[in-house]
Amino acid sequence: MVKGRRGAFWSCSRTSVAAIAVSTVIAGAVASCKRTPPEQTAAAADASAADAGVLATSIAAPSSAFVDASLPPDAPFQGTLSIASQLVDSTEVQSSEVELTVVPPAVRWDVGPAGSSTGYRVYRSDQHAFYTVREADHVVLVTDEASALGATPRDGGADAGTPGRWTFRPLAAKIGRVQDYPCERWETSRDQERFEMCVAKGVVPMPLQILGGSFATTLPFNGDLETRGLFPLTAMLFDRRRTDVGAGAATGMIARYQVTRIDRRRVDPARVAIPDYRRVPTVSLPPITPPSQPH
Numbered sequence: 001m002v003k004g005r006r007g008a009f010w011s012c013s014r015t016s017v018a019a020i021a022v023s024t025v026i027a028g029a030v031a032s033c034k035r036t037p038p039e040q041t042a043a044a045a046d047a048s049a050a051d052a053g054v055l056a057t058s059i060a061a062p063s064s065a066f067v068d069a070s071l072p073p074d075a076p077f078q079g080t081l082s083i084a085s086q087l088v089d090s091t092e093v094q095s096s097e098v099e100l101t102v103v104p105p106a107v108r109w110d111v112g113p114a115g116s117s118t119g120y121r122v123y124r125s126d127q128h129a130f131y132t133v134r135e136a137d138h139v140v141l142v143t144d145e146a147s148a149l150g151a152t153p154r155d156g157g158a159d160a161g162t163p164g165r166w167t168f169r170p171l172a173a174k175i176g177r178v179q180d181y182p183c184e185r186w187e188t189s190r191d192q193e194r195f196e197m198c199v200a201k202g203v204v205p206m207p208l209q210i211l212g213g214s215f216a217t218t219l220p221f222n223g224d225l226e227t228r229g230l231f232p233l234t235a236m237l238f239d240r241r242r243t244d245v246g247a248g249a250a251t252g253m254i255a256r257y258q259v260t261r262i263d264r265r266r267v268d269p270a271r272v273a274i275p276d277y278r279r280v281p282t283v284s285l286p287p288i289t290p291p292s293q294p295h
Contacts, residue, residue: 068265076104077203082261085214088245088254096214097260106272107206111288119288122272123206130210131274132286138277141286148210148285149223166221171196178233179262188221194238195221203231210285218257233259 068079084097101108105126111119122131128145171185176198183198195218205226209216218235225232237255239245246253 071264071266075202077264078103078267079262079264080267081203081259081263083208083215083257084260085218085257086255087214087217088256094214096211098211101267101271102204103267103269103272104204107204108272121285121288122274125204125206130285132282132288133275133277134288138275140274140277140279141282142279143282143285145207147283149207166190166224168221168224176234178259181233181259181262181264183233190220192240194240195235196238197221197235198233199225199230200233201230205229205231208232214255215257218255232257 071078079102081100081102082097083100084095086095098109105124107123107125108120111121118136119132119134122133123129123145124131130143130145130148132141132143133139134141166188168186168188171187174185176183176185178198178200181200183200185196185198187194187196189195205228207222207226209219209222218237219232222232235257236250236253238252239254240252242252242254245251
């Protein structure tokens with residue numbers, strides 16, 4: 001969801017629309033936006049959301065939670081997660097979203113407009129490696145996590161690939177729930193920036209900052225969460241110098257991230273399997289679609 005300069009909101013999907021001025025590229029996927037009628041004021045939503053330990057509903061379309069009763073309650077999470085993030089300034093919001101398919105110890109996300117993906121990535125937490133699958137070429141590009149993070153351009157000061165630098169403190173209301181999934185509410189800080197988050201156990205920890213853009217900006221501490229086996233369900237970045245953004249408890253909030261949908265269900269392991277294609281090692285995370293070759 002993108003807020004325009006006159007207060008109207010824009011709903012975003014991963015469909016490429018060249019005429020749209022506000023768009024965000026997410027690891028090869030394009031989030032495009034269209035105008036929709038104004039909703040609840042962002043200030044009111046943000047203020048109540050900050051108090052409750054969750055993000056404002058304006059971060060994405062209304063979402064829901066689904067639980068498969070056949071999965072034991074204490075089983076590691078598997079299913080799908082929709083995640084969204086936003087960068088906010090005094091006049092507009094830029095939004096990105098990605099859907100993750102989780103089958104421990106693997107996480108998959110497709111890249112490309114919905115229904116027309118030419119490939120996908122799989123992250124294996126047990127191997128700390130990314131597998132970029134190019135279906136058209138029958139090639140799998142293999143990238144070590146440390147190499148991928150080291151080659152990822154820093155965005156907004158994001159350096160989440162280096163754990164051990166962050167100190168976390170519990171918030172007064174320590175226990176939260178996001179899409180009915182339990183999590184612990186923590187905070188941390190860096191210079192003039194303060195972060196609030198709600199983190200969960202049982203979900204495959206992964207370097208979400210690799211998605212770049214607003215994900216990297218909002219989750220610079222994610223490397224430390226990953227080493228602790230934790231997955232962020234929400235995160236908010238506050239800049240103490242920015243009194244021109246937000247209102248009430250959300251004053252100074254310049255970026256936010258949230259899991260907007262949780263479907264906890266059994267998933268066919270074939271969904272995250274790595275095909276038996278030719279494997280090529282890489283030192284940086286490659287694009288899904290190879291660059292066009294000159295004729």
